[in-house]
Every structure is written in C-alpha cells, then in structure tokens.
Amino acid sequence: MTTTISTVGPVGELLRDWRRRRAMSQLDLSIEAGVSARHLSFVETGRSRPSPELILRLAEHLDVPLAERNTMLLAAGYAPAYPGRELGDPELAPVRVAIRQILDGHHPYPALLVDQHWHLVDANPAIALLTAAVAPHLLAPPINVLRLSLHPDGMAPRILNLPEWRAHLLHRLRQQAATTNDPALHELHEELRGYPGGEGHAAPVSDVASRVVIPLRYRHDGQVLSFFSTTTLFGMPLDVTVAGLAVEAFFPADPATTERLHALA
Incomplete structure (x- = not known):
C-alpha cells in the first residue's frame, strides 16, 4: 500500500516538483522550513546534498505523503524513515x-x-x-x-x-x-x-x-x-x-x- 509519483529522479528535482505542485516559491518554503533560500536553491539544483533531517523537514512543510518522503530519502542515498507494514502485522x-x-x-x-x-x-x-x-x-x-x-x-x-x-x-x-x-x-x-x-x-x-x-x-x-x-x-x-x-x-x-x-x- 504505497503511493508513487509520476517521475523519480534526484532528490532536488523531487523537492522542486513537490514545491511547485504546492504553489510555493523557494523563498516561501525556505522561510517555512527555516533554511536559507540560497541553500534550498543549491539542493534543488543538485549542487548541495541535503541531510535526511532537511529532506524530512522540507517534505513536512510541503505536506508530502509518507511514501514519497521515503522516495526522496532513497533518491538522496538514505534509508526510508517510514515503514509500510501490512495491516495484519x-x-x-x-x-x-x-x-x-x-x-x-x-x-x-x-x-x-x-x-x-x-x-x-x-x-x-x-x-x-x-x-x-x-x-x-x-x-x-x-x-x-x-x-x-x-x-x-x-x-x-x-x-x-x-x-x-x-x-x-x-x-x-x-x-x-x-x-x-x-x-x-x-x-x-x-x-x-x-x-x-x-x-x-x-x-x-x-x-x-x-x-x-x-x-x-x-x-x-x-x-x-x-x-x-x-x-x-x-x-x-x-x-x-x-x-x-x-x-x-x-x-x-x-x-x-x-x-x-x-x-x-
């Protein structure tokens, strides 16, 4: 029971896609998440590798589904943060x-x-x-x-x-x-x-x-x-x-x- 988005690529591209889907500017998101707009720009363009904590913080402010947050972490080379157990577990x-x-x-x-x-x-x-x-x-x-x-x-x-x-x-x-x-x-x-x-x-x-x-x-x-x-x-x-x-x-x-x-x- 997982959700997938239509395009899977580098974590910066995924974050940018979700930001645009939520109709937020880089400045809006940087203020919400407490990160500089310059650093966010570097993350989205692939010039800077975000930490797992930053990925999850940005995803939280973008209201990204949990399964897609896992996708972002995997795209950045990190382990998923959210399990997907069967209901009978x-x-x-x-x-x-x-x-x-x-x-x-x-x-x-x-x-x-x-x-x-x-x-x-x-x-x-x-x-x-x-x-x-x-x-x-x-x-x-x-x-x-x-x-x-x-x-x-x-x-x-x-x-x-x-x-x-x-x-x-x-x-x-x-x-x-x-x-x-x-x-x-x-x-x-x-x-x-x-x-x-x-x-x-x-x-x-x-x-x-x-x-x-x-x-x-x-x-x-x-x-x-x-x-x-x-x-x-x-x-x-x-x-x-x-x-x-x-x-x-x-x-x-x-x-x-x-x-x-x-x-x-």
Missing part, C-alpha cells in the same frame, strides 16, 4: 482494535474502512444494505468502493440523487489525486468520469441534513434511505499503511432512515 494490533471498535460501534449504520486507493479493507454488517443488489463482479476483491458506487451495475441505479452524489465523489477524488499526484487515483478518476449518471438534477429534499451536507439518497426494498457521511483519519501517522487508511461512516439524515435501520438491525 502484530505491531499494528492497536490500530486494528481501534478500527474494529469504530466499525462495530457504528452499527446499525453503515461504516467501512478503505485504503488510499479506495479499496475496501473492512466493513460492518450494515454495509450490506448498500451492496445487496450490486453485480457480483464488482464485489470481487479488490473491491473499489467508488467504482462500486458509480458503476451502472453497482449502486448507481438506486441512488436517487446520482448527479449530485457523483459530482461530490468525483470532486473529492480529483482533489485527492491532485494532492498526492498518485497515478492510480488519476486513472480511477478518468474511469469513473466516463460512467453515465452525470446528467439531470437531483430531486429536492426537505430534511435538515440536506441543507447542511450532500446526502446520499438510496432506494432499498422500496424505501428511501437518506445518509450523510463522515471521514475519520489517523492523527499523525508514522506508518505508510496507516497514513492511507480512512473510515467512511454513514449517518441517518432523517428520522425515517434512523427508524428503518434500527428495525433492520
């Missing part, structure tokens, strides 16, 4: 326990765990409400939850406000791809953008939540379930795998959905 047991508590504690409302490429890692039983009528080929591992949502054989035919929900997911994915410059996310965005469902307008809704956040209005067994979602990330991660994990939790957006979910549970 014994050292990540506390992380797994925390995730399980979040997923189980959210029941009877749907919640799922995804990696940085939106592949399903884990979920609570309530997620079956959203996947019950999905085509089997979309449920074959690795399951991509964005593809599951927007594919014509997935959830899309039962999403009553599909144009609105689709635009929300594509915007979020586009921002994530731009922030990380992850080729896999760019490719996924292009794929999903080609799916139908962007035409038309969502039917108006009157619940309070829909005036605050974009709801997911989903038809299930002849009834309409209305949700809003939240995203939970791990604070200050030092592991590449953990840094890419997110819990997507769905909450009822109206009393009818609350009653229906508790009745089904």
Whole structure:
C-alpha cells in the first residue's frame, strides 16, 4: 500500500516538483522550513546534498505523503524513515482494535474502512444494505468502493440523487489525486468520469441534513434511505499503511432512515 509519483529522479528535482505542485516559491518554503533560500536553491539544483533531517523537514512543510518522503530519502542515498507494514502485522494490533471498535460501534449504520486507493479493507454488517443488489463482479476483491458506487451495475441505479452524489465523489477524488499526484487515483478518476449518471438534477429534499451536507439518497426494498457521511483519519501517522487508511461512516439524515435501520438491525 504505497503511493508513487509520476517521475523519480534526484532528490532536488523531487523537492522542486513537490514545491511547485504546492504553489510555493523557494523563498516561501525556505522561510517555512527555516533554511536559507540560497541553500534550498543549491539542493534543488543538485549542487548541495541535503541531510535526511532537511529532506524530512522540507517534505513536512510541503505536506508530502509518507511514501514519497521515503522516495526522496532513497533518491538522496538514505534509508526510508517510514515503514509500510501490512495491516495484519502484530505491531499494528492497536490500530486494528481501534478500527474494529469504530466499525462495530457504528452499527446499525453503515461504516467501512478503505485504503488510499479506495479499496475496501473492512466493513460492518450494515454495509450490506448498500451492496445487496450490486453485480457480483464488482464485489470481487479488490473491491473499489467508488467504482462500486458509480458503476451502472453497482449502486448507481438506486441512488436517487446520482448527479449530485457523483459530482461530490468525483470532486473529492480529483482533489485527492491532485494532492498526492498518485497515478492510480488519476486513472480511477478518468474511469469513473466516463460512467453515465452525470446528467439531470437531483430531486429536492426537505430534511435538515440536506441543507447542511450532500446526502446520499438510496432506494432499498422500496424505501428511501437518506445518509450523510463522515471521514475519520489517523492523527499523525508514522506508518505508510496507516497514513492511507480512512473510515467512511454513514449517518441517518432523517428520522425515517434512523427508524428503518434500527428495525433492520
């Protein structure tokens, strides 16, 4: 579970690429990181070899993903600073326990765990409400939850406000791809953008939540379930795998959905 940028070269070039991606000048970054602009210029042009501490300090101010910080260190001839353990690794047991508590504690409302490429890692039983009528080929591992949502054989035919929900997911994915410059996310965005469902307008809704956040209005067994979602990330991660994990939790957006979910549970 690692992220790679499109070009791998000398560490100075990598730092310059990320600085430009963040729309920062050399002066801006030098002030933020507490290093002279002259020294930063020498690092970017390869005239000076940065220490691992300087690489990590610059990467921190550039908000570079952990996996790419490792790439920078390797490009400069240093060992990676951040491990990339499998989620089943014994050292990540506390992380797994925390995730399980979040997923189980959210029941009877749907919640799922995804990696940085939106592949399903884990979920609570309530997620079956959203996947019950999905085509089997979309449920074959690795399951991509964005593809599951927007594919014509997935959830899309039962999403009553599909144009609105689709635009929300594509915007979020586009921002994530731009922030990380992850080729896999760019490719996924292009794929999903080609799916139908962007035409038309969502039917108006009157619940309070829909005036605050974009709801997911989903038809299930002849009834309409209305949700809003939240995203939970791990604070200050030092592991590449953990840094890419997110819990997507769905909450009822109206009393009818609350009653229906508790009745089904």
